[in-house]
Amino acid sequence: MDYLMVIDNATGHRVLVSLDLAEQISGIQTDEIESAVSDCGCCNSIDFTIIDTRPAKDAVD
Secondary structure (H helix, E strand, C coil), rough: CCCCEEEEEECCCEEEEHHHHHHHHHCCHHHHHHHHHHHCCCCECEEEEECCCHHHHHHCC
16 A cells, blocks of 8 residues: 555545555544555545555455
């Protein structure tokens, strides 16, 4: 989980960031982001969507 894409659901603005910066931008705790991303590849809230940018093959291997 080197880079995460954080998408602002209101504006569509997106940025590639580290896990720590994703927490600062979204307000979602890092352990919650890690858990959701490892379970389904993304973490959704009302304000933000956070997506793991690893290729799908790497995520399932």
